[in-house]
Amino acid sequence: GQQLNQSPQSMFIQEGEDVSMNCTSSSIFNTWLWYKQDPGEGPVLLIALYKAGELTSNGRLTAQFGITRKDSFLNISASIPSDVGIYFCAGLSGGSNYKLTFGKGTLLTVNP
Amino acid sequence: DSGVTQTPKHLITATGQRVTLRCSPRSGDLSVYWYQQSLDQGLQFLIQYYNGEERAKGNILERFSAQQFPDLHSELNLSSLELGDSALYFCASSSKGSARETQYFGPGTRLLVL
Numbered sequence: 001g002q003q004l005n006q007s008p009q010s011m012f013i014q015e016g017e018d019v020s021m022n023c024t025s026s027s028i029f030n031t032w033l034w035y036k037q038d039p040g041e042g043p044v045l046l047i048a049l050y051k052a053g054e055l056t057s058n059g060r061l062t063a064q065f066g067i068t069r070k071d072s073f074l075n076i077s078a079s080i081p082s083d084v085g086i087y088f089c090a091g092l093s094g095g096s097n098y099k100l101t102f103g104k105g106t107l108l109t110v111n112p
Numbered sequence: 113d114s115g116v117t118q119t120p121k122h123l124i125t126a127t128g129q130r131v132t133l134r135c136s137p138r139s140g141d142l143s144v145y146w147y148q149q150s151l152d153q154g155l156q157f158l159i160q161y162y163n164g165e166e167r168a169k170g171n172i173l174e175r176f177s178a179q180q181f182p183d184l185h186s187e188l189n190l191s192s193l194e195l196g197d198s199a200l201y202f203c204a205s206s207s208k209g210s211a212r213e214t215q216y217f218g219p220g221t222r223l224l225v226l
Contacts, residue, residue: 031211042114042202042217043155050212088155092211099170100215102155 006089006103013079014111021087021106022073029091032065032072033100037086046087047074079110115139116218118203124224130191133221135203137184141216143167143209144186146178149220150199161186162209190223198225 006023013019023032031050035043047058049065049072056063062075072091076083089103115138125131137144146158148171157170161180172178175193180186190197200222204215 040219042116042204042220044114044217045214048212048214090155099168100157102157104154 004089004091004101004103006106008106009104010107010109012109012111015079015081017079019076019079019083019108020073021089021108022071023089023091023103024071025091025101026070027091027093028069029093029101030069031092032063033090033092034061034063034072034074035088035090035102037088037105039085043088076108079108081110081112084108084110114216114218116203116205116216118201118218118221120221121219122222122224124226125193126226127193127195129193129225130189131193131223133188133190133201133203133223135186135188135205135218137186137203137205138216141205141207142184143206143213144180144184145204145206145215146172146186146188147202147204147217148199149202150196153199155202158188160209167209193225195225198223 034046037043047063052069054065060077086105088105090100117136119134143162145160149155158172160168164180178188200220202220204217206213206215
């Protein structure tokens with residue numbers, strides 16, 4: 001089946017630093033989503049991307065839908081301690097059959 | 113708080129047993145999704161229901177089944193449990209179940225099979 005390769009697996013950064021993570025796939029996706037999961041909670045949608053080349057921001061978060069439709073990245077600027085968590089990318093290949101494929105996640109640790 | 117509720121929060125059972133996980137979607141949402149999250153497989157989509165009908169199927173084992181009831185709550189039944197079924201099971205809901213809608217995730221049920 002479809003697989004998403006998400007990197008890095010984990011990141012340890014200092015408060016105030018910028019962060020970048022990305023997902024790549026061998027398959028084309030029509031939608032890319034980025035989620036954050038806090039400990040003991042379910043994933044929460046951060047950003048949704050629907051068109052190749054689309055660049056979307058949500059506060060300090062910026063994500064882009066790659067031109068090839070096989071990749072996406074998420075940037076977090078000026079990180080703060082509450083950015084700690086696991087970030088997941090997810091792709092949707094389209095059609096009426098709704099099947100989200102998730103990356104394995106990036107564990108972000110922010111040192112104050 | 114996403115508005116999606118799941119019970120129980122934790123479940124410990126033995127191999128070979130059967131369990132039922134319950135999900136109540138956000139008020140007004142017609143579609144429910146089930147996901148499994150494990151360390152080795154990550155987050156995997158299992159199945160989607162819309163207004164009582166199955167709409168999409170993912171990597172759901174034949175030992176697992178789900179249904180959505182007239183009041184829109186959903187249950188995920190896991191039978192003949194194996195050690196490898198230990199995982200976090202999430203339910204999510206959305207308004208009409210279309211691809212572009214935000215899914216709101218519940219807090220999950222943590223299943224431990226001993």
